[in-house]
Amino acid sequence: MGHQRLLSKIATNDKHGENSPYFDGWKAYDRNPFHPTNNPQGVIQMGLAENQLCFDLIEEWIRNNSKASICTPEGVHLFRDIANFQDYHGLPQFRKGVANFMSKARGGRVKYDPERILMSGGATGANELIMFCLADPADAFMVPTPYYPAFVRDLGWRTGVQLVPVHCDSSNNFKITREALEEAYREAKQNNINVKGLIITNPSNPLGTTLDKETLKSLVRFINEKNIHLVCDEIYAATVFTTPRFVSISEVMLEMECKKELIHIIYSLSKDMGLPGFRVGIVYSYNDDVVSCGRKMSSFGLVSSQTQHFLASLLSDEDFIDRYLEISKRRLAKRHSFFTKGLETVNITCLPSNSGLFCWMNLRRLLKEKTFEGEMKLWRVIINEVKLNVSPGSSFNCSEPGWFRVCFANMDDETVEVALKRIRAFVGRETNNGKRVELKRWKSINTNKLRLSFNSRRFDENVMSPHSPMPHSPLVRAT
């Protein structure tokens, strides 16, 4: 049809990634979203890494700090300046607040320079912006598997950058090895692909693990030797809820010789603070040229000045931030523990993890065939029969079938309980072939015990924490 020719290649290719079967789960949720009273048989959204555990803390802060919103009589005298402020440097107080928060999320072990902070449209925009600064179309970035599916879109759709996977597997808990890096690099070179850098997510999405210092140092050594960039997506930095503690790339840089101008950090408030709707993406670069050119590019994704002003206040309240980080950690730990223990009662293990808003669930023994087809079959059953939207490992480019990412921080306790019940019932059905009768008896005793102790615990998570309020999956609406 004549009008198809009217569109650009970018408009007509599918590098946005939304045609992948990964999004079928979202569509299923959207058609039939779970609601505890209105639709208790609906699909529970466990594919969205959103942090809803600490809204109450922020709401409380807002009530006590009315100047921050500039919408109140106390704050309005600032309005004239704020509403018109579109300087791509950003409000100085905002940048200071972000630098301060980033430092606190790393236990104060590193300090950040507000002058190096660039804004962009969420972490999505930040990842794209850094690629535009560092790589040309057809250049490549290495990325360890499994990785966040939307990297394909964020890093490569408009930029033309390709991703070169660095394979990691469960034999060593998906650690990134020097050998894997060398192999990926070598293969790229053989295929005449120009590798411009390596991008890592630490804490990892989907694994929920943090990189240890040795691995980080080895990555720095690698990029130094190859003279390529290192982009560290640290958007889950403050979701580390148990040991080992988070080690940021900035910390490692203090302890070793390295070319600073090769290192860049991506940050956001969408995960750590649970404010994805605010669209706050941050690029922090140790490279002056990147800061200067990235700043000009940030015009395409500036953070609303109203939001900047609000966050400047919120993030500079040292006491509040300390309290918030502490409580958030505790609640995440509790939720994680509750969920993983619930899975263990049906012998489902997850990769041991210390961070993130999800678990990397091992369902390999439930696969009828140990292939990716088998994984997709199992996944469709989970979506359509168990009615949970979880994300299959293949969508994360995982090299082994059978892994699934399950998000647990975007719902309240009751919903988690419903989800666990469904999983238990499902696994029970799957493994109920006579062999496991004793196990079942043991399981039922233990789950009863678990239920009792659950009821008797006093959660400081309030009973009124919001249900997953997503009326429409943003991804589905986008198509």
Added chain:
Amino acid sequence: MTRTREPESKSKTSSPSSSSTGMKLIVPLQGVVQGRGGILLGSLIPCALFYFFQLYLKKRRRSNDKHPSSNPPSPSSSFPELPRTPSRSNLSSRGSLTGVRLSRLATTISDDDSAYYVGLNRASRDPYHKLTNPDGIIQLGLSDNTLSLDLIGDWMRKWGSGGDDGLSINGIATYQAFDGVDELKLALSDFMHQVMGGSVHFDTSNMVLTAGATPAIEILSFCLADHGNAFLVPTPYYPGFDRDVKWRPGVDLIPVHCRSADNFNLSMTALEQAYSQARKRGVKVRGILVSNPSNPVGNMLTQDMLYNLIDFAEDKNIHLIVDEVFAGSTYGSEKFVSVAEILESDSEYIDNRRIHIIYGLSKDLALAGFRVGVIYSFNKNVLATARKLCRFSSISAPTQRLVTSMLSDKKFIQDYFETNRNRMRQVHHEFVDALSKIGIKCAKSSGGMFCWADMSGLIKPYSEKGELELWEKFMSIAKINITPGSACHCIEPGWFRICFTTMSLEEIPLVIERIRRVVEVCKSSS
């Protein structure tokens, strides 16, 4: 042999391409000079000559770089190729320590020395303030409207807290629809209906909201054209287009020159010519980009001209993008006609799938900081793609809520428009009058936030160079930042864009006085 290597390594940092030509000189020369001493001389003399030649080139290049060119190096050499010499020398002087390159785009951006941005930066470093910095630079280069911000401040005082729920983040902290929440789209649809004269209905399903008009233009460029394609754009045009369309989408802008004799109105002949010349050069033109009311001139497209543009786009099978961000900022007697109005009245005969409108709240409602932009299109495929692309530039949720509230207050919006229009009219009239009293005439305009002033009589020589020298005088003697026409790609030198909406009536004499200083200086030196 080591001596031959020395000049090579020195030249590597400045122009590798000339080092290879250097080698081509040296080797045959050596062959010419025979004998042992001859080999020494045969190596030494050409090397020495070559070295001094490089030094001479370097010196020349340095003096060229001092003059800011208003045209940033265009990345429109459409196919990925090596960047040209000056930018490479800049880059390697910075990057040679690490040897690692940033992207070509990063180089283009850092080389961008458009007077538009340079001026904005200089003014922001030494900003005028009545009390604290009376000798600072007065910013007249940014089309902001502060004339009626007090009204918005009043509204905030009364209604900004929005009742008990107003301060809550309930429902807005989480992920929202990336192309804007329905309530805001509805509110914007109503607002645009009012702004565009009350005669057009805007359908919310044709809207994609973005964080400002800047990403809206970029996103449309990505949807409608490939890297290396081009849009036709009448000159003079808003300098920001060079950034929004060229930088990341890599779409070139082909100027269609308009002249003062026509009051800088677009001529269809010029458009046809520009189109066919581009075709001859093998450039694929994908659309026309116009602003209406026009930035920087401030004139408006007539209904006839809009029809002509629509026909032209249909005939050539290309798109028409109309940037209508100043639609509500009109002060003249002419009525603004949105292209949407034409489409609505003639929907049966016009194929609306190639027409796209850009809008936003930065100008008409002075909310530039809030980042609210709109892509309005009738093309379902464009909308579908834009919806995916706006993930990179979505409006912050609390701002969506606040703006929805403001726009829904119809009475306030009505009052704001009336008052603002009157104030703009007053300031515009006074300012243009005062300018003409010191001998500076402005192009006829009825919209926008600026005057397009003819200072060609003050420049010497009558060229871009002369214009930029005058610009420098304004910066350093008069201490005001105005935008030179060359930054807007105007074909006639000597025109300047002066924004008048950040001045109060009381401040006009001060500004005029400063301008007069420069006029005197120019007159006395001629």
